[in-house]
Amino acid sequence: MLTVFGSVALDTTRTPFEVRERVMGGAATYASLAASFFSPVSLIGVIGNDFPNSYYTLLEKRLNLEGLVRHNNKKTFFYDSSFDYDLSHRTTNLTELNVLEDFEPVVPKEYVDSKYLYLANNDPDQNIKIISKFKNPQLIVCDTIEYWIENKKASVISMMKKTHGVVINDQEARLLCNSSNLIKCGRQLLSYGPKFVVIKKGEHGVLFFYDDVIIPIPGYPLETVVDPTGAGDSFAGGFMGYLIANKKEDTFNDTQLLKDSILMGSVMGTFAIESFGTDKLFEITLSDILNRFELYKKMLSV
Amino acid sequence: MLTVFGSVALDTTRTPFEVRERVMGGAATYASLAASFFSPVSLIGVIGNDFPNSYYTLLEKRLNLEGLVRHNNKKTFFYDSSFDYDLSHRTTNLTELNVLEDFEPVVPKEYVDSKYLYLANNDPDQNIKIISKFKNPQLIVCDTIEYWIENKKASVISMMKKTHGVVINDQEARLLCNSSNLIKCGRQLLSYGPKFVVIKKGEHGVLFFYDDVIIPIPGYPLETVVDPTGAGDSFAGGFMGYLIANKKEDTFNDTQLLKDSILMGSVMGTFAIESFGTDKLFEITLSDILNRFELYKKMLSV
Numbered sequence: 001m002l003t004v005f006g007s008v009a010l011d012t013t014r015t016p017f018e019v020r021e022r023v024m025g026g027a028a029t030y031a032s033l034a035a036s037f038f039s040p041v042s043l044i045g046v047i048g049n050d051f052p053n054s055y056y057t058l059l060e061k062r063l064n065l066e067g068l069v070r071h072n073n074k075k076t077f078f079y080d081s082s083f084d085y086d087l088s089h090r091t092t093n094l095t096e097l098n099v100l101e102d103f104e105p106v107v108p109k110e111y112v113d114s115k116y117l118y119l120a121n122n123d124p125d126q127n128i129k130i131i132s133k134f135k136n137p138q139l140i141v142c143d144t145i146e147y148w149i150e151n152k153k154a155s156v157i158s159m160m161k162k163t164h165g166v167v168i169n170d171q172e173a174r175l176l177c178n179s180s181n182l183i184k185c186g187r188q189l190l191s192y193g194p195k196f197v198v199i200k201k202g203e204h205g206v207l208f209f210y211d212d213v214i215i216p217i218p219g220y221p222l223e224t225v226v227d228p229t230g231a232g233d234s235f236a237g238g239f240m241g242y243l244i245a246n247k248k249e250d251t252f253n254d255t256q257l258l259k260d261s262i263l264m265g266s267v268m269g270t271f272a273i274e275s276f277g278t279d280k281l282f283e284i285t286l287s288d289i290l291n292r293f294e295l296y297k298k299m300l301s302v
Numbered sequence: 303m304l305t306v307f308g309s310v311a312l313d314t315t316r317t318p319f320e321v322r323e324r325v326m327g328g329a330a331t332y333a334s335l336a337a338s339f340f341s342p343v344s345l346i347g348v349i350g351n352d353f354p355n356s357y358y359t360l361l362e363k364r365l366n367l368e369g370l371v372r373h374n375n376k377k378t379f380f381y382d383s384s385f386d387y388d389l390s391h392r393t394t395n396l397t398e399l400n401v402l403e404d405f406e407p408v409v410p411k412e413y414v415d416s417k418y419l420y421l422a423n424n425d426p427d428q429n430i431k432i433i434s435k436f437k438n439p440q441l442i443v444c445d446t447i448e449y450w451i452e453n454k455k456a457s458v459i460s461m462m463k464k465t466h467g468v469v470i471n472d473q474e475a476r477l478l479c480n481s482s483n484l485i486k487c488g489r490q491l492l493s494y495g496p497k498f499v500v501i502k503k504g505e506h507g508v509l510f511f512y513d514d515v516i517i518p519i520p521g522y523p524l525e526t527v528v529d530p531t532g533a534g535d536s537f538a539g540g541f542m543g544y545l546i547a548n549k550k551e552d553t554f555n556d557t558q559l560l561k562d563s564i565l566m567g568s569v570m571g572t573f574a575i576e577s578f579g580t581d582k583l584f585e586i587t588l589s590d591i592l593n594r595f596e597l598y599k600k601m602l603s604v
Contacts, residue, residue, distance in 0.1 A: 086482030180388030182505075183525040203484075204506035205520055215601050216520030218507055223485040299517050300602065 001064075002244055003111050004032045004237070005044040005130055006120025007077050007100060008068065010051070011277060013227055014082040014093075020227075023277030024055045026077065027120035027143070030230035033281040034237030034268040035118070036062045037289060038245040042111050043068050044130070048076035048099045058282060066108040071099045087225050088202075107133040118240050119163070120233065121145040124155035131162055139243070139252055141165040143236060149176045161193035164252060167236045169200045182207055183214060196258060198239070198265075200232050208262055210255060217262055220270045220296050227276045231269040234281065238268025263300075267292045303366075304546055305413050306334045306539070307346040307432055308422025309379050309402060310370065312353070313579060315529055316384040316395075322529075325579030326357045328379065329422035329445070332532035335583040336539030336570040337420070338364045339591060340547040344413050345370050346432070350378035350401045360584060368410040373401045389527050390504075409435040420542050421465070422535065423447040426457035433464055441545070441554055443467040445538060451478045463495035466554060469538045471502045484509055485516060498560060500541070500567075502534050510564055512557060519564055522572045522598050529578045533571040536583065540570025565602075569594045 006028030012021045032041045043059070044067035051070070059065060080094040105126065112135050119127040119142040127142055140163040144156050149172060156176065160166050166189055170182055177185040182199055186209035189197040197209040205219040242264035246257055267289060274280045308330030314323045334343045345361070346369035353372070361367060382396040407428065414437050421429040421444040429444055442465040446458050451474060458478065462468050468491055472484055479487040484501055488511035491499040499511040507521040544566035548559055569591060576582045 088482065180390065181525060181527070183523045201506065204503065205518070207523060214523045216507070216523050218518035218520040221485045221509060221516045221518050223483060225483070 001042055001111075001114045002035055002039045002116040002118060002240055003042045003044060003067070003107075003114040003134070004028050004035065004118045004120065005067075005105060005127070006031065006118075006122055006233075008043075008045040008047050008051075009077045009079050011229060012078075012080040012093075013229055013276060014080075015087060015227065016083070016085050018226075018276070020276045022078075023279075024058070025079065025229060025277055027230075027233040029059070029278060030233035030272060030281070031118055031120060031237035031240070032059075032063050033278055034234040034265075034272065035241030035244075036237075037268075037286055038238075038241030038264075039116075040064065041241075042066065042108075042114065044105050044107065044111070045069070046071055046077075046099045046103045046105075048074045051076045064110075067106070067111055069103075069106070074099045074101075081229075083228065087228050090228070105130055115139065116240065116244050117141070118236060119143070119159075120236075121148070124148050124152055124159040127159050128155070128162060139164050139240075141167055141236065141240060143167050143232070144172060144176075146172055146175060157192050160189065163194050165196045165198070166192075166194045167198045167200065167232075167239065169202070169232055173199045186214065195252065198262060200235060202228075202231065205266065206235075206262055208259065210258060213255060215255075215259060217259070217266070218300070220266050220292070221299075222270045222273070225273050228273050230272045230278065234272035235265040235269040237265075239265030241268075260297075263296055264289075264293055267296060303344055303413075303416045304337055304341045304418040304420060304542055305344045305346060305369070305409075305416040305436070306330050306337065306420045306422065306542075307369075307407060307429070308333065308420075308424055308535075310345075310347040310349050310353070311379045311381050313531060314380075314382040314395075315531055315578060316382075317389060317529060318385070318387050320528075320578070322578045324380075325581075326360070327381065327531060327579055329532075329535040331361070331580060332535035332574060332583070333420055333422060333539035333542070334361075334365050335580055336536040336567075336574065337543030337546075338539075339570075339588055340540075340543030340566075341418075342366065343543075344368065344410075344416065346407050346409065346413070347371070348373055348379075348401045348405045348407075350376045353378045366412075369408070369413055371405075371408070376401045376403075383531075385530065389530055392530070407432055417441065418542065418546050419443070420538060421445070421461075422538075423450070426450050426454055426461040429461050430457070430464060441466050441542075443469055443538070443542060445469050445534070446474060446478075448474055448477060459494050462491065465496050467498045467500070468494075468496045469500045469502065469534075469541065471504070471534055475501050488516065497554065500564060502537060504530075504533065507568065508537075508564055510561065512560060515557060517557075517561060519561070519568070520602070522568050522594070523601075524572045524575070527575050530575050532574045532580065536574035537567040537571040539567075541567030562599075565598055566591075566595055569598060 313327030
């Protein structure tokens with residue numbers, strides 16, 4: 001079982017073409033939904049009293065929500081942002097932490113045997129603490145964001161030491177490693193302890209670092225982008241889900257499988273951004289996913 | 303034989319780490335040198351009375367210079383630019399057209415049978431005119447730059463109509479096609495007439511468009527960049543040279559060969575930027591090139 005710990009949000013997203021208010025969002029939501037096509041997923045997170053029942057019902061059909069706490073006196077984490085004309089730059093209009101402000105995550109009993117953990121861009125100290133609640137996790141992967149790198153850099157590095165894999169975007173990698181060259185960043189991140197590092201470059205794909213191996217993987221060429229929110233989180237979820245579903249043993253040193261899992265992560269990222277919020281992740285079928293995955297692999301065959 | 307038409311320059315290049323004055327540069331210089339590892343190359347261009355003999359001697363050993371005119375009363379095209387700390391943004395300090403100002407290129411008799419033409423980022427009307435001087439070219443590939451797109455957009459499109467392939471960078475493609483989505487740009491460029499389009503994205507690799515096929519190819523992961531000047535031109539030269547050297551017939555519809563040629567173009571681009579100016583293109587051997595090419599192919603095998 002995969003446990004995902006991270007934010008569940010209500011997002012207001014504004015593009016020059018459309019505005020959608022209070023759609024379901026959050027790093028853990030995207031990652032969980034993307035992973036759920038391949039593996040059972042248990043969520044740890046918190047929502048407030050304004051989280052629509054209709055959203056909860058949707059999640060409930062796909063995920064184990066035992067670990068999703070509902071706070072009756074506070075509101076759900078809310079994020080309002082705008083994209084520019086080419087949908088490549090996001091401006092934050094408003095961030096209301098609400099329920100996240102003093103959230104102390106609890107790991108339900110039925111989760112503690114989870115062998116696989118994905119820790120989204122949470123407070124790194126919280127991520128470290130939560131790892132210790134699991135009995136014998138075989139694969140722990142984490143992400144982080146600029147805010148924690150700037151405010152808790154040492155904790156971010158300590159967290160990475162405790163994981164098997166780091167999934168991080170290019171700007172965050174540069175900031176954390178204080179280098180503009182992503183190859184140098186990847187090597188440096190590996191030196192912090194994880195077995196593998198995936199640097200996400202948005203539409204340009206990813207750089208994958210594993211031992212001495214560096215593998216550049218281009219993005220899937222997508223013509224229609226509606227809302228870029230959640231691409232990276234869906235990538236992480238697709239990656240984890242595919243990796244877990246197709247592993248042969250629990251050592252995760254199969255380079256080919258790691259690479260295929262990255263391709264599947266990219267595929268899930270592309271679906272996520274074809275509609276607003278998580279809409280597309282509820283519309284697609286496993287067959288849609290596998291078709292795109294095969295097409296992608298065909299494109300990349302050299 | 304491959305004929306390359308374009309600028310030969312003296313470049314002053316400033317990075318935060320080093321300044322080099324009046325090194326040999328120019329789009330045609332980089333492209334010709336990169337191609338010369340794979341095919342005989344004839345250059346068409348112009349230099350002034352300040353072009354060092356030592357540079358001329360270097361070029362002479364690698365290229366047919368019958369079409370390189372030396373102007374005795376003017377200076378060589380000069381370009382002074384600075385890179386920022388992460389070597390990703392260039393600022394132009396000074397552009398002196400000098401000999402390029404009223405240059406009317408002449409195609410030497412011994413060039414007119416050239417079957418392969420690479421037309422660098424010259425005035426598109428000049429590129430169109432020069433095509434007509436060749437007897438029966440089988441493969442014509444062109445590049446362009448922002449300046450011509452802004453000032454002679456119709457000519458740029460007319461030029462593309464007359465070519466088999468367009469090699470263009472991402473910003474230029476967006477500007478010409480008035481779209482931020484590079485997949486849309488690629489399709490639009492194909493609609494102008496060429497059989498294939500290569501959109502260069504710097505370190506992020508290229509997007510290759512051919513009929514209904516779109517192939518994303520990631521960049522070769524390079525840890526040490528010294529001077530990014532000439533990457534795109536060396537890409538184009540390496541691409542043309544490899545394509546010509548390995549073609550089975552003159553129709554150029556072999557997708558695998560086009561793809562391999564793109565990989566070789568990328569390899570030549572990476573060598574170019576490992577030293578200042580064209581230095582590295584004089585240092586490397588064919589064996590260095592083939593080693594990196596094989597390593598790259600191995601990285602990309604899915």
